[in-house]
Amino acid sequence: MVKKSFNLDPFSGCVFLFCGSRRDRFKALYWDGQGFWLLYKRFENGKLAWPNNE
Numbered sequence: 001m002v003k004k005s006f007n008l009d010p011f012s013g014c015v016f017l018f019c020g021s022r023r024d025r026f027k028a029l030y031w032d033g034q035g036f037w038l039l040y041k042r043f044e045n046g047k048l049a050w051p052n053n054e
Contacts, residue, residue, distance in 0.1 A: 002029070010036075023047040 001018075002010040010016070016029045024047050028039040 019048060019050045023050050026050075 002008050002016050008014070008016070010029065011031045013031060013033075017026055018029070019026045025040070025042040026048055028037075028041075030037040030039075
């Protein structure tokens with residue numbers, strides 16, 4: 001998705017954030033040189049303030 005949709009390099013060392021439509025959870029993807037880290041966070045109370053743009 002990072003490479004196809006955004007034309008970015010997933011192996012660059014950058015952190016990529018993805019947010020669902022309800023904005024109460026997000027995923028972070030990171031390449032550390034040996035493998036990918038995938039962090040999943042769900043907010044129990046409230047929502048993430050996510051930019052609202054296309």
